[in-house]
Amino acid sequence: MNIQLLYKPSYSIAKVNLSSGESIKAEAGALMSMSSHIQIQTAKAQQGGLFKSLKAAFLGGESFWMNTFTAPQAGEVLLAPTLPGDVEKLDLNGTVFVQSSSFLAADPKIDIDTKFQGLKGFFSGESLFFLKLSGNGPLVISSYGGIEVLDVEGEFIVDTGHIVAFEEGLQYEITKFGGWKSFFLGGEGFVAKFKGKGRLWIQSRNVPSLGSWFREELPPKKQ
Template sequence: MEYEIRGKNGFADVEVALDSNEQILAEPGAMVSYDPGIEMTTDTGSGGLLDSAKRSMLGGESVFMNTFTAQQPGSVYLAPPAPGDVRARFLENETVYADSGSYLASEPNVEVSTEFQGASKFFTSGDVFLLKLTGTGTVFVDSYGAMETIELAQGEQFNVDTDHIVAFDASVQYSTFRPGGVKSRAFGDEGKVAKFSGPGTIWIQNRDFESLAEKVAEEIPGGGGDGGGGDDDGIGVDDFL
């Protein structure tokens, strides 16, 4: 398998060139087009039905995956759902964790599963599961906005808002905290922060889809952002956990 990440200015896509009998698995909706001679099937992916169902109910991912198999050499063109970047990471019997919305595609030898984050949610949006990508093969992740790669040396630390996290190596240690406590979320509009410690790589995005959704909701009458038209003031019980 060969690939080329194309597109500039936050509108990236990826061309995946497959030889005969090679495969690539992708999230539903990621496919832009594919060449004749490539067959697309929809199934529960490499994790099996039980694991895929768990991803759907608990990790926010679809039950189904699209599998593209080359009957003869050809290309599949994939793109993320929102304007942003795409990055590839080759795993060699390794593990990468990703935000559930950042997975785009992977080779079939990479197992896509979920891992519970514990009682304190990792992401401000409320997700309590991370995607766990394990095995040998190439994984493609996408971002909302521009994506930056941060390489951490042994013991080197880096802090980032959890809603700006795309993915990180399993070798990276992390903990989460809320800077400024409850007041920070209620009045400063800041959520949780992840404190990462190397060695390893993390990928972050410079835009936050949750913030965009909130801004859009503020412009909709009765959406909760007009001070009296909605029932939700943007702060819930989860924000205090």
């Protein structure tokens, strides 16, 4: 499998060249184009009983239906994220946590599970849920805006809307930004305090801020 990242950094896509018998698993709706002989199989991202299915559907905030593209002979698949931004390829060897909206594609051998980060995530209004990806192989993540890669050792604070992914060596807790005055009037909301040692991927834009901007710009409803 060979993965090329095209049109970086603003409107990136992933071009996946598959050899005979190879497959790539991608989020539902990511397909841009593909060779005519590529086969598609649609299935839930998780297996293992009713509880895991409910966990994925309700805690993850996603449908978690994914498409697996298989090449009976050599071919290509082009994958595009929903939001305009960057795409990065990770050669996974272990475990990484990815914001659910930032997952684009992965080797089918990589195990995908959800990690519920706690009830505080509901108050942030940002659907802060992570996919836990474990195994070995290529993983493709996407962002809204550009991606900044940080090597954290110690502590680091990130606005929750800017998190893309982080390695297993980092632990985090969700807390409000500053005091209550800053929280309600400063426009920041919740942040994640990371502790430990590992790599952290963040994005230069965040979707909640975009949604707030649109709501402010829309004309008021007529009574």
